[in-house]
Amino acid sequence: MGWFIIKRLGWMLLTLWVVYSVSFVLMRSVPGSPLSAERKVSPEIEQNLKRRYRLDQPLGVQYWDDLRRIVPHGDLGASLKIQDFSVNEIIAQGFPVSASLGILALAFALTLGLTAGIISAVRRGSLADFSMMTIATIGIALPNFVIAGIVIILFVFLWPLFPPGGWGRISNIILPAFCLGAPYAAYIARLTRTGMLDVLSQDYIRTAFAKGLSERTVILRHALRGALLPVVSFLGPAIAGVLTGSLVVEKIFGIPGLGVHFVNAALQLDYPLAMGLVLLYTTLLYVMNLLVDLSYAILDPRVKLH
Amino acid sequence: MLRSAFPYLALLILLGAVAWSLSFGTLPPADFTFCNGTEIQSVDPAIVTGQPEGRIIQAIFEGLVNWDPRTLEPSPGVADNFRRVTVRDERGNETTKWEFEGLSDDQLTYTFHIRENAKWSDGTPVTAHDFVYSFRRFLDPMTPNRYVFQLTSYVHNADRYYSPSMLQPGDPVEIELYPERDLIGIRGKVLRGYTFVERVLQGEAPDPEDEDAPPRQYLYILEKDGNQHRFLAGGEPGSVPSDVTVCRQVLLDFSEVGIKAPDDHTFVVTLKNPTPYFLTLMGFYPLFPVNERCIETYGSPAWTRPENIVSNGAFILKERRLRDRIRLVKNPHYWDRDNVRLNTVDALAVESYVTMLNLYESGVADWISTVPATSVKTLLAEKRQDFQPSPMMTVYFYRINVTKPALNNKLVRQAISLAINRQEILDTVTGAGEVAAYSIVPPGIPGYTPATTAPYNPERARQLLAEAGYPGGEGMPTLEILFNTSEDHAAIAEMIQQQLRKTLNLDVRLRNEEWNSYQISQQQLQYDISRSGWIGDYLAPNTFLDMFVTDGPNNQTGWKNAEYTRLIEEAAAGLSDIQRDTLSIAVGVAGPVSIPTRMDLLHQAEVILMDELPVIPLYFYVSKNMVRPYVHGFYNNLQDVHPLRAIWVDEEAKRKFWEEHGR
Numbered sequence: 001m002g003w004f005i006i007k008r009l010g011w012m013l014l015t016l017w018v019v020y021s022v023s024f025v026l027m028r029s030v031p032g033s034p035l036s037a038e039r040k041v042s043p044e045i046e047q048n049l050k051r052r053y054r055l056d057q058p059l060g061v062q063y064w065d066d067l068r069r070i071v072p073h074g075d076l077g078a079s080l081k082i083q084d085f086s087v088n089e090i091i092a093q094g095f096p097v098s099a100s101l102g103i104l105a106l107a108f109a110l111t112l113g114l115t116a117g118i119i120s121a122v123r124r125g126s127l128a129d130f131s132m133m134t135i136a137t138i139g140i141a142l143p144n145f146v147i148a149g150i151v152i153i154l155f156v157f158l159w160p161l162f163p164p165g166g167w168g169r170i171s172n173i174i175l176p177a178f179c180l181g182a183p184y185a186a187y188i189a190r191l192t193r194t195g196m197l198d199v200l201s202q203d204y205i206r207t208a209f210a211k212g213l214s215e216r217t218v219i220l221r222h223a224l225r226g227a228l229l230p231v232v233s234f235l236g237p238a239i240a241g242v243l244t245g246s247l248v249v250e251k252i253f254g255i256p257g258l259g260v261h262f263v264n265a266a267l268q269l270d271y272p273l274a275m276g277l278v279l280l281y282t283t284l285l286y287v288m289n290l291l292v293d294l295s296y297a298i299l300d301p302r303v304k305l306h
Numbered sequence: 307m308l309r310s311a312f313p314y315l316a317l318l319i320l321l322g323a324v325a326w327s328l329s330f331g332t333l334p335p336a337d338f339t340f341c342n343g344t345e346i347q348s349v350d351p352a353i354v355t356g357q358p359e360g361r362i363i364q365a366i367f368e369g370l371v372n373w374d375p376r377t378l379e380p381s382p383g384v385a386d387n388f389r390r391v392t393v394r395d396e397r398g399n400e401t402t403k404w405e406f407e408g409l410s411d412d413q414l415t416y417t418f419h420i421r422e423n424a425k426w427s428d429g430t431p432v433t434a435h436d437f438v439y440s441f442r443r444f445l446d447p448m449t450p451n452r453y454v455f456q457l458t459s460y461v462h463n464a465d466r467y468y469s470p471s472m473l474q475p476g477d478p479v480e481i482e483l484y485p486e487r488d489l490i491g492i493r494g495k496v497l498r499g500y501t502f503v504e505r506v507l508q509g510e511a512p513d514p515e516d517e518d519a520p521p522r523q524y525l526y527i528l529e530k531d532g533n534q535h536r537f538l539a540g541g542e543p544g545s546v547p548s549d550v551t552v553c554r555q556v557l558l559d560f561s562e563v564g565i566k567a568p569d570d571h572t573f574v575v576t577l578k579n580p581t582p583y584f585l586t587l588m589g590f591y592p593l594f595p596v597n598e599r600c601i602e603t604y605g606s607p608a609w610t611r612p613e614n615i616v617s618n619g620a621f622i623l624k625e626r627r628l629r630d631r632i633r634l635v636k637n638p639h640y641w642d643r644d645n646v647r648l649n650t651v652d653a654l655a656v657e658s659y660v661t662m663l664n665l666y667e668s669g670v671a672d673w674i675s676t677v678p679a680t681s682v683k684t685l686l687a688e689k690r691q692d693f694q695p696s697p698m699m700t701v702y703f704y705r706i707n708v709t710k711p712a713l714n715n716k717l718v719r720q721a722i723s724l725a726i727n728r729q730e731i732l733d734t735v736t737g738a739g740e741v742a743a744y745s746i747v748p749p750g751i752p753g754y755t756p757a758t759t760a761p762y763n764p765e766r767a768r769q770l771l772a773e774a775g776y777p778g779g780e781g782m783p784t785l786e787i788l789f790n791t792s793e794d795h796a797a798i799a800e801m802i803q804q805q806l807r808k809t810l811n812l813d814v815r816l817r818n819e820e821w822n823s824y825q826i827s828q829q830q831l832q833y834d835i836s837r838s839g840w841i842g843d844y845l846a847p848n849t850f851l852d853m854f855v856t857d858g859p860n861n862q863t864g865w866k867n868a869e870y871t872r873l874i875e876e877a878a879a880g881l882s883d884i885q886r887d888t889l890s891i892a893v894g895v896a897g898p899v900s901i902p903t904r905m906d907l908l909h910q911a912e913v914i915l916m917d918e919l920p921v922i923p924l925y926f927y928v929s930k931n932m933v934r935p936y937v938h939g940f941y942n943n944l945q946d947v948h949p950l951r952a953i954w955v956d957e958e959a960k961r962k963f964w965e966e967h968g969r
Binding site: 031036083101103164257 | 312313315320323324327328330331332333345347348349350353354355447448449450451452454455467469471521540591606607610611626627628629630632654655656657658659660664665667668672819821823824825827829859860862
C-alpha cells in the first residue's frame with residue numbers, strides 16, 4: 001500500500017505540472033490584460049504598471065519565474081487585484097471558510113441522504129419511498145440559487161431565525177450549508193437506494209436473514225457496507241468540489257470562501273490567483289480520489305491496490 | 307481490524323470536522339455597519355481607483371483638505387489655514403463658506419499650514435515632510451499609480467519627474483540604486499549631484515506590436531564635477547561593463563518639482579497654471595499622506611496589514627477579513643477625535659446587490675450603497691423614506707466610432723441622437739429617477755452651465771438623415787451597438803435598436819462582449835457604437851471634457867477636433883482671475899470683461915462636442931443609497947461620498963426602530 005501511495009503522489013506532481021503549463025497557456029491567450037480598466041491610462045503609465053507587476057517580461061521568462069517560485073517554496077505569488085494579500089494568504093483565509101461550509105454541507109448531505117436512501121430501499125414501493133425519491137429528484141433538478149431564494153424567504157423574512165448572509169457566527173452557516181448540501185443529499189439518497197436494492201437481492205443477505213438476524217442488523221451490518229461503495233466513489237470528487245467553494249451559494253449568502261475568488265480571478269485575469277486556485281483544486285481532487293481508492297480497499301476485500 | 311473500525315473512524319473524523327467547522331472566533335458587533343461592495347484592491351491610497359476603496363481610505367487617512375459631507379466644499383483637513391467667510395449670493399441670501407488663506411496672488415502657489423495637533427495613529431506628529439514623502443511616492447514611476455495625472459497635469463515639473471523621457475541636458479537628476487533589502491515598494495539609496503547628458507536605449511528598439519519582447523533598458527550618461535558617469539537603469543548587476551553602475555531608475559531631481567516643505571508645518575505646492583479646483587483635488591483620496599517609517603520598514607504590501615499600518619485618519623484599520631469585513635475603530639490620536647462619534651465600524655464586502663438589500667432589510671447593515679435594479683421600482687412605489695435616489699456626477703453615454711463610413715458624417719450622428727427617446731429608456735429600463743442627458747457634463751457643477759444637444763425630435767432626425775444622403779435610411783450600413791455583458795446595458799441597447807429602426811429605418815445589431823474584450827474592442831475602435839460610462843472625480847467640467855481631446859487615451863472614438871483641443875488646453879493654461887483683471891486694466895477695457903473665463907472656454911468646448919456628437923449622452927446616474935433613519939450625518943451629494951467621520955448613530959432611536967420593526 002505504501003508503494004501505491006508513493007506512485008500515486010508521483011503521478012500527482014506530474015499532473016500538477018501539466019495543469020500548470022496548460023493553465024498558463026490558456027490564461028495568457030485570453031484577450032485583454034489584468035491591468036486594463038475602464039479608465040484608460042496613458043501608454044507611459046501603462047508601461048510602468050506592467051513593469052511593476054512584471055508583465056513586461058517575455059512569456060517564457062514569466063513561465064519559468066513563476067514555476068521556480070512555486071516549486072521549492074509553494075509561493076504562489078501576489079494577487080494582481082487583491083493587492084494587500086499574497087495568493088497564499090488569500091487561500092489561507094478563504095479555504096477554512098469554504099472547508100467549514102463544505103464539511104457541514106457534506107455532513108448534512110450524508111445524514112439526510114443515507115437515511116432517505118436506506119429507508120426507500122428497504123420500504124421499496126411504499127409512499128415513503130415514492131415521496132422521498134420525488135424530493136430527491138427535485139433536489140437534483142433545482143439549482144442552488146432557487147433553493148437559496150426559498151430558504152431566505154422562509155427562514156430570514158417570514159420566520160426570522162437566521163441572518164440573510166455574512167460570516168462569523170454559527171447562525172451564518174446553517175442556511176448556506178443546507179443549500180450547498182441539498183443537491184448532494186439528493187444524489188447520495190439515490191445512490192444509496194440503488195446500491196441497497198442491488199445488495200439486498202444478493203445471496204449473502206438472504207443467508208443473513210435465514211440465520212435469523214434482525215432486519216436492523218442485516219441492513220446496517222451487512223447490506224450497507226456493500227451499498228456504500230458507489231456513494232464513496234461519488235464522495236471523492238464531491239468533497240474536493242465542496243471544499244473549494246461554491247460560487248452561487250457564496251455570492252447569495254455573502255460568504256468569504258474560495259468560490260467567488262475562483263470565478264473573479266478568471267474573469268479579471270488575475271493570473272497568480274487563478275493559477276493558485278487551479279493548483280489547489282487539482283491537488284484536492286487528486287488527494288480525495290486517492291483516499292477514495294484507499295477506502296475501497298478497506299470497504300471491499302476484493303479490491304487490491306496496485 | 308481496520309476494516310471493522312473503519313465506519314467508526316469515519317464517523318469520528320466527520321464529527322471532529324463538523325465541530326471544527328462550527329468553531330468561530332467571536333467579534334463584538336460594531337456601532338455602525340455598511341455594505342461596501344466588492345472586496346477592496348488595497349488600502350494604499352496611491353494605487354487604487356474604486357469607490358469601495360475610497361470609502362475605506364477616506365476613513366483611515368486624511369488629506370490636506372476634507373470635503374464637506376454636505377456640499378463637498380474643501381474645508382480644513384490636515385491643513386488648517388482656512389477662515390470662515392460670509393458671502394452673499396445674487397438673491398441676497400447669506401451663507402458662510404471656508405476660504406483658503408494660503409493661495410498666492412498669481413494663484414500658482416498653495417501654502418498649506420499643517421495643523422500642530424495632527425497626529426499619526428502611533429502618536430507621532432504629521433509634518434509637511436510626510437506630505438513631501440507621500441507626493442514623491444505618488445509620482446514615482448515604480449508606484450503602480452493610475453491617478454498620477456492628478457499631480458503631473460498641474461504641479462510644476464511633476465510630469466518631468468514621472469517621465470524620464472522628458473529629461474533635458476543639464477537637468478539635475480537623482481539616481482536611485484536598488485534597495486538593499488528584497489522588499490517591494492521601498493526606496494533604494496539615492497545619489498544626487500549629477501546632471502543629465504544623454505539617455506540611450508539599449509539593444510534594438512523593440513517592435514511595439516511584439517508583446518513578447520524583453521523590457522527596454524536605458525543607459526544614462528550623467529555628469530558630475532566635469533566627469534561623465536554611466537548608469538544602466540533596470541539592469542542586472544554583474545552583466546554590465548565595469549564602468550557602468552546598475553541602478554533602479556534615474557529621475558529628475560525631486561528638488562526641481564514644485565513640492566516643498568520649508569519647515570515641519572509648512573507645505574508648499576507650486577502649479578504650472580492656475581487651477582481653481584486644485585484645492586478640491588487635495589481632498590481626493592489618492593493624495594492622502596502615508597507614513598514613511600511604516601512603508602520603508604515593511605515594504606508593500608506588508609505595511610498595509612492591520613498590525614503594521616500607521617495612518618492619520620479618524621479611524622484605524624483594526625481587522626481585515628478578505629471578502630468578509632473590514633473592522634475600523636476610532637483613532638485615539640486623531641486631532642478632531644471629539645467630533646467622531648462612531649467607535650467601531652464594519653465595512654462588509656458584499657458583491658451581490660440582492661444580498662446587500664437582504665442584509666439591510668434584516669437589520670445587519672445600517673447603510674447600503676446601492677440596491678438591485680430589479681428592486682428600484684418596488685422601493686420607489688413604497689415611497690420609502692430611507693431610499694432617496696439623488697443625482698450624481700456620472701454620465702451614461704454612447705461612443706460613436708467616427709472613423710466608420712456614414713458615422714463619419716456629423717449629420718448622421720445628430721440624426722441618431724435626435725432619434726433616441728431618452729425618456730422612454732428611463733421610464734422603462736432604469737426607473738430610479740435618472741435624468742435624461744443632453745450634455746456630457748452633468749448639471750450641478752458650481753459656475754458651469756453645460757452645453758446641450760437637441761432633445762428627441764423624430765421629424766428633424768429623418769430630415770437630417772436625408773440631408774446626409776440617406777433618405778429613409780436608404781444606403782446606410784448596418785450599425786452595431788457594442789456593450790459589456792449586463793442585463794441593463796442589453797435592455798437599453800435593445801430599446802435604442804427599436805427606436806432607431808422605427809424612426810430612421812436603420813438596421814441595428816447588438817453585440818455584447820465580456821468586460822475585457824469589450825474594453826479592447828473599444829480602445830482599438832472595433833465598434834460602430836459603444837456603451838460607456840464615466841464618473842467624475844472632482845467637481846469641475848474637465849473631469850468629463852478632458853476625455854475627448856485629440857488622441858487622448860480615453861477619447862476612444864477616433865474624433866479629432868483641433869478647436870476643441872485648443873479650448874481645453876487654453877482653459878487648462880487659463881489666466882487667473884487676477885491676471886485677467888490686470889490685463890483688462892492694461893488694455894483699458896471697461897465694463898464687462900471681454901476675455902473669456904475658464905468656464906466660458908470649457909462651455910465653448912462642450913458646445914463643439916454637443917454639435918459634433920462623437921458621443922451621445924443618454925442619462926445621468928442617481929445614487930441609490932439606503933440609510934436607516936437613526937443614522938445621522940449622512941448627506942446625498944453629487945460625488946456620492948459619505949465620510950464616516952461625520953456619521954453617527956442614535957442608539958436610542960435604533961433600539962426603538964428595531965423594536966417596532968420586530969427584530
